[in-house]
Amino acid sequence: MIEDPSRKKIPRVAYLGPETTFTHQAAMHFFEDGANFRAAETIDDVFHLVETGSCDQGVVPIENTYEGSVSRTLDLFYEYDLKISAEIINRIHHNLLSKSKRLENIKVLYSHPMAIAQCRLWIKSTLNGVGIAEVGSTARAAKKAVEDPEAAAIGSIMAAEVYGLNVLQENIEDVADNFTRFMVIGKDQAVPTGRDKTSILISLMHQPGTLYRALETLARRNINMTRIESRPLKMGQWEYLFFMDLDGHEQDRSLGEALREMQGHCVFLKRLGSYPRAM
Amino acid sequence: MIEDPSRKKIPRVAYLGPETTFTHQAAMHFFEDGANFRAAETIDDVFHLVETGSCDQGVVPIENTYEGSVSRTLDLFYEYDLKISAEIINRIHHNLLSKSKRLENIKVLYSHPMAIAQCRLWIKSTLNGVGIAEVGSTARAAKKAVEDPEAAAIGSIMAAEVYGLNVLQENIEDVADNFTRFMVIGKDQAVPTGRDKTSILISLMHQPGTLYRALETLARRNINMTRIESRPLKMGQWEYLFFMDLDGHEQDRSLGEALREMQGHCVFLKRLGSYPRAM
Numbered sequence: 422m423i424e425d426p427s428r429k430k431i432p433r434v435a436y437l438g439p440e441t442t443f444t445h446q447a448a449m450h451f452f453e454d455g456a457n458f459r460a461a462e463t464i465d466d467v468f469h470l471v472e473t474g475s476c477d478q479g480v481v482p483i484e485n486t487y488e489g490s491v492s493r494t495l496d497l498f499y500e501y502d503l504k505i506s507a508e509i510i511n512r513i514h515h516n517l518l519s520k521s522k523r524l525e526n527i528k529v530l531y532s533h534p535m536a537i538a539q540c541r542l543w544i545k546s547t548l549n550g551v552g553i554a555e556v557g558s559t560a561r562a563a564k565k566a567v568e569d570p571e572a573a574a575i576g577s578i579m580a581a582e583v584y585g586l587n588v589l590q591e592n593i594e595d596v597a598d599n600f601t602r603f604m605v606i607g608k609d610q611a612v613p614t615g616r617d618k619t620s621i622l623i624s625l626m627h628q629p630g631t632l633y634r635a636l637e638t639l640a641r642r643n644i645n646m647t648r649i650e651s652r653p654l655k656m657g658q659w660e661y662l663f664f665m666d667l668d669g670h671e672q673d674r675s676l677g678e679a680l681r682e683m684q685g686h687c688v689f690l691k692r693l694g695s696y697p698r699a700m
Numbered sequence: 701m702i703e704d705p706s707r708k709k710i711p712r713v714a715y716l717g718p719e720t721t722f723t724h725q726a727a728m729h730f731f732e733d734g735a736n737f738r739a740a741e742t743i744d745d746v747f748h749l750v751e752t753g754s755c756d757q758g759v760v761p762i763e764n765t766y767e768g769s770v771s772r773t774l775d776l777f778y779e780y781d782l783k784i785s786a787e788i789i790n791r792i793h794h795n796l797l798s799k800s801k802r803l804e805n806i807k808v809l810y811s812h813p814m815a816i817a818q819c820r821l822w823i824k825s826t827l828n829g830v831g832i833a834e835v836g837s838t839a840r841a842a843k844k845a846v847e848d849p850e851a852a853a854i855g856s857i858m859a860a861e862v863y864g865l866n867v868l869q870e871n872i873e874d875v876a877d878n879f880t881r882f883m884v885i886g887k888d889q890a891v892p893t894g895r896d897k898t899s900i901l902i903s904l905m906h907q908p909g910t911l912y913r914a915l916e917t918l919a920r921r922n923i924n925m926t927r928i929e930s931r932p933l934k935m936g937q938w939e940y941l942f943f944m945d946l947d948g949h950e951q952d953r954s955l956g957e958a959l960r961e962m963q964g965h966c967v968f969l970k971r972l973g974s975y976p977r978a979m
Contacts, residue, residue, distance in 0.1 A: 463817050493817070534836045538742050538772070555836025557813045630919035633912065640909035649930045
């Protein structure tokens, strides 16, 4: 295929900011050919920027994340009519960053509460006695470390580069298998690759067996479910939402049939998109 | 029943701190007859304090929360052998707190990113132009407001009382139905009340239909499931964990039978406890 460079359009991509968040890194990694990036303040803002056409695509965290609320992302898929066109799964590493070059100079450590929790053993063994200050994001922690040479931040290598900090120690996380999953959202659908996933959102009456009957349409066709999460539409009320990730593309015959049949068991079924598996 | 006051023991209760968090409020509300409370720094610490016997019971957030990670709580139920003895469901309200008594004096607003997100429309309409500073918890925001009379914090009425702040405006949240759910954990099991829930954690082989077959044991007995959430044991690997809340007590004949039968479909099934329904 010959590409016509004059037709190449640089995508405008919103992500959950500020700069150097894990979402930013995931977005940079995914749009490696370049994009016009825009840091949004909240996950809501990312959806809004894409919905209104201010951006072509958006990147939001959806699982096991330090930034924003995963459940907020799920709720926004209910509220907005945007499609998932890709997933990004990144290994998360934490590093000790500081203006200082010496560990002994550190008097206070800034980071997001979850990043602190993930590095607890390392902090206890290496920075014992150092004051710990929680801030709202790892990016903010890096900014605090810029202001104070006696401060350190837990953050990414990218944050060290952007904010001009030294990396005093790499990979200080206690747990090695620490992944975060992000979704790329937009108005277009990804084409089948033969190795895809499909995300759906269904609403069921809150009665015994409703989920069981909905899943039967998948089990009979040997369709694998890789994730399920329930959310009450309103706490204590009768209707429930289920977010599911299924193996396959909705254009596959078997999954297409299953979804049509499942729809008959649901109050509603919303197709959030089919996209290539990241892992 | 005559109670012997000499035998009454004040429970030692760990909660996810610091003081005045929503978890703290939930704990105070639940242990209304008094307890010896201890603020833990992380959800991990709450589990550890109860497991080692330093505290008799613990209170941790599990759904839709501003404090810590819900998924961390789920993972800790996998790691620790503690029982859920109660659930607490609280409506969350946000309020504008300040040392100042006048809205016009406010130059900066501190809060947790999620609290800010939940009050966005109100902030936009009432505090337009005021600087917004994200901090790691609503309790920390209140402390910042104590230090600076030109600052305000989004926080609870309890935080206003504890930190000596004025409540400039109550219930500033944009969404009215904002609930958080907490679990009371310990080593004892709650007795059946006739209106109970049971939480379990099951592990299934990552194959099509395994969840469907596990749920069949519930559907056949008309047992209602009120929540389900999947977690990969390791991302991209073959084994999956499912956290489920079911209607009924595990001492009920029908649920007891269902759980025994379900066990045959699982790699393992862990009973996290039966407890009275909060809603």
